[in-house]
Amino acid sequence: MSTVTPFPGPSHPPNTSQDDFEREVAARFGLVPNFFRSAPDAPLVVRELWLFAKSAYLDSPIPTLFKERLFVYLSRFCEVRYCITRHCGFLLGLGRSAGDPDAPVMTIAQVVRLLQRPIPSDEHVGEALARLEAVAGPIDWPSPETSYDEDLLTAATVLFLQPARADRAKQALRTALGGEKFELLIGFLTFIRSAHYWTLMHPELALEDDVKELLREHEKLAKLLLEDSEAGRCEMGTRLFEELASLRELNERDELRKAKLALEESGRQKDLLMKEIDHRIKNSLQIVSSLLYMHANTAGDAAGQFHNAAARVAAIAAVHKQLHRSDDVGTVALDQYLIDLCREITAASSSLDQAWTLDVDADPLVIRTDLAVPLGLIVNELVTNALQHSRPSSGGGRVQIVLKTSPGSFSITVSDEGNGPPLPAETQTSGLGARMVQAFASQIEATITKGRSPEGYAVMVTVPRRADALDQT
Numbered sequence: 001m002s003t004v005t006p007f008p009g010p011s012h013p014p015n016t017s018q019d020d021f022e023r024e025v026a027a028r029f030g031l032v033p034n035f036f037r038s039a040p041d042a043p044l045v046v047r048e049l050w051l052f053a054k055s056a057y058l059d060s061p062i063p064t065l066f067k068e069r070l071f072v073y074l075s076r077f078c079e080v081r082y083c084i085t086r087h088c089g090f091l092l093g094l095g096r097s098a099g100d101p102d103a104p105v106m107t108i109a110q111v112v113r114l115l116q117r118p119i120p121s122d123e124h125v126g127e128a129l130a131r132l133e134a135v136a137g138p139i140d141w142p143s144p145e146t147s148y149d150e151d152l153l154t155a156a157t158v159l160f161l162q163p164a165r166a167d168r169a170k171q172a173l174r175t176a177l178g179g180e181k182f183e184l185l186i187g188f189l190t191f192i193r194s195a196h197y198w199t200l201m202h203p204e205l206a207l208e209d210d211v212k213e214l215l216r217e218h219e220k221l222a223k224l225l226l227e228d229s230e231a232g233r234c235e236m237g238t239r240l241f242e243e244l245a246s247l248r249e250l251n252e253r254d255e256l257r258k259a260k261l262a263l264e265e266s267g268r269q270k271d272l273l274m275k276e277i278d279h280r281i282k283n284s285l286q287i288v289s290s291l292l293y294m295h296a297n298t299a300g301d302a303a304g305q306f307h308n309a310a311a312r313v314a315a316i317a318a319v320h321k322q323l324h325r326s327d328d329v330g331t332v333a334l335d336q337y338l339i340d341l342c343r344e345i346t347a348a349s350s351s352l353d354q355a356w357t358l359d360v361d362a363d364p365l366v367i368r369t370d371l372a373v374p375l376g377l378i379v380n381e382l383v384t385n386a387l388q389h390s391r392p393s394s395g396g397g398r399v400q401i402v403l404k405t406s407p408g409s410f411s412i413t414v415s416d417e418g419n420g421p422p423l424p425a426e427t428q429t430s431g432l433g434a435r436m437v438q439a440f441a442s443q444i445e446a447t448i449t450k451g452r453s454p455e456g457y458a459v460m461v462t463v464p465r466r467a468d469a470l471d472q473t
Contacts, residue, residue: 021047028058028099031208033086035195038202049198056191058099060184063141065104066149067188068097069114073153074160074192076115076228080199083192085211085225088115094210108218113145115224120154128154129172138178152176160189332372335362338401338412341376345383356387362403365410374440375412375463381433382414382459413460420450420457 021043022032039046057067068091075084090097091111097103120128128151142148155176158169174182199205207215215222342358367375379401386399402413441448441461449460 018043021050025050028096029090030095031210033095034205034208035082035086035198038198038205049194052191052194056187060188062181062184062188064098064100065106065144066141066152068103069144070153070156070188071192072111073114073117074157074189075196077161078196078199080196080203080205081226082199082205082207083195085207085215088221088225089208089211089214092214094214108221112221112224115228117153120157125154125158129168132172132176135176138181139176141181148176156185156189160192330369331366332369334365334367334372334375335403337372337376338362338379338403341379342383342401345380345387357398358383359398359400361400363405363410365403365405371444371463374444375461378437378440378461379412379414381437385433386414386416386418407465409462409464411460411462413458415456415458417456420452
C-alpha cells in the first residue's frame with residue numbers, strides 16, 4: 001500500500017507583477033497557457049485560479065499521466081474546446097503534463113485511443129463499479145490502460161457527469177482508493193469543473209500557436225478534438241437543471257414503475273384465468289362431442305346428423321385447445337389449428353367404409369380468435385363433405401388442406417381426388433352444411449371458389465387481410 005504525500009495548501013499570492021506571475025506559470029508548464037491570461041481586468045482572480053490549479057491539480061500527488069489523461073477525457077464534455085486541445089498538447093509533449101518536467105510523452109495513437117474511448121454504458125458502468133467494490137483494500141494508482149485504470153476512469157466519469165446520482169460510484173471509488181486518495185480525486189474533479197466553467201464564461205480564449213500547429217499536422221486528431229458529438233454534455237447550467245429535475249422525478253418514476261408492475265401482474269393473472277377457462281371449455285366441448293358420437297351409434301337414419309354435429313363441436317373445441325397453448329389469449333396459430341382439427345376429423349371418420357388420409361400443408365399464420373372459429377367450422381364442413389361424398393379410388397382416399405398467405409389475403413384450399421358433387425348438388429344451398437359455409441364466409445368477408453381438374457375437386461376459401469388484422473375488434 002502506497003503512502004500519499006500531502007501537498008501544500010493554497011496561500012495568498014504575493015503582490016508581484018504580471019511578468020513575475022507568468023514566469024511562475026511558465027516554470028511549471030514550460031509555457032504560459034492563455035487560460036491564465038484570460039482576465040486582464042482582474043489579475044487577482046486569475047492568480048487565485050492559479051493557486052487552485054496548483055493545489056488540486058499540479059501539486060496533487062495523483063500520478064501525472066492519470067491526472068492529464070482524465071483531464072483530457074472529461075474535457076470531451078465541455079462545449080468550449082480550449083481545455084481538451086491544450087491538455088492534449090501537454091500529453092503529446094507541447095509543454096508539461098500536470099506541470100511535471102519528467103512526465104512521459106504519449107503518442108498520437110495513444111491520445112486518439114483515449115479520445116475514442118466509448119462513453120460508458122450502464123452495463124459497462126455496473127461491471128466497473130462491481131470490480132472496484134470487490135477490492136480487498138485501497139489500491140495504488142494504476143498504470144495507464146490497465147484494468148483498474150479503465151475502471152477508475154469510468155467511475156470518475158459517472159461522478160463528474162452525474163454527481164447528484166452517483167452515490168454508488170462515490171462509494172466504489174472510496175472503497176478502491178481509500179479515503180485520502182478519494183478526496184484528492186474529488187478535489188481534482190472540482191478543479192476540472194471550475195476550468196470548464198471558466199472557459200464557458202470566456203469563449204474568446206484562443207488556442208496557443210503550438211496547439212494550432214498540432215491540429216494542422218494531424219487531421220484525424222483535429223477532427224476528434226473539434227467535432228466531438230459529446231461536446232456540451234457537461235454545460236453547467238443545463239446539467240444542474242437536469243439533475244434537479246431528475247431528483248424531483250425520482251419519486252414519480254418509482255410510483256410509475258410500481259404501477260406498471262402491478263398492471264403487468266394483473267395482466268398475467270387475467271391471461272392465466274382465460275387459459276383456465278379455455279381449457280375447461282375445451283374439455284366440456286369434447287364431452288359434448290363424445291356424447292353426440294355415442295348417440296350416432298344408436299340413431300339409425302339420423303346417425304349422419306349426429307356425426308356432423310359432433311364434428312362441429314370438435315372444431316370449436318380445437319380453437320380453445322390452441323388458446324390454452326398460446327401466450328396471447330386473443331390469437332390462434334391457424335397452421336397448428338388446422339393440424340389439430342384434421343386429427344379430430346380423422347379420428348371421427350374411422351367408422352367410414354374407406355380409409356382416408358388428411359394432409360395439411362400450412363404456411364405459418366396467426367389470426368384473431370373470433371376469426372378462427374368460423375374458419376374452423378368452414379374447413380370442418382368442407383373436409384367432412386369430401387370424406388362423405390367424394391369418390392376415392394379403391395384402397396382409400398386422400399384429402400389435402402393447404403393454407404397459403406400473400407400480402408393482400410390468405411387462402412385455405414380443401415381438395416380431394418374425386419369429381420366432386422353432381423352439378424345440381426354443387427349449386428344447391430339448402431343443406432345445413434352448405435348454408436353454414438355460406439353464412440360463415442359472409443361473416444368473415446371471405447370468397448369461396450370451387451373447381452374441378454384432372455387431379456380432383458377443390459374448394460378455396462380466400463380471406464382478405466383486412467379481415468384478419470390483429471388490431472381489429
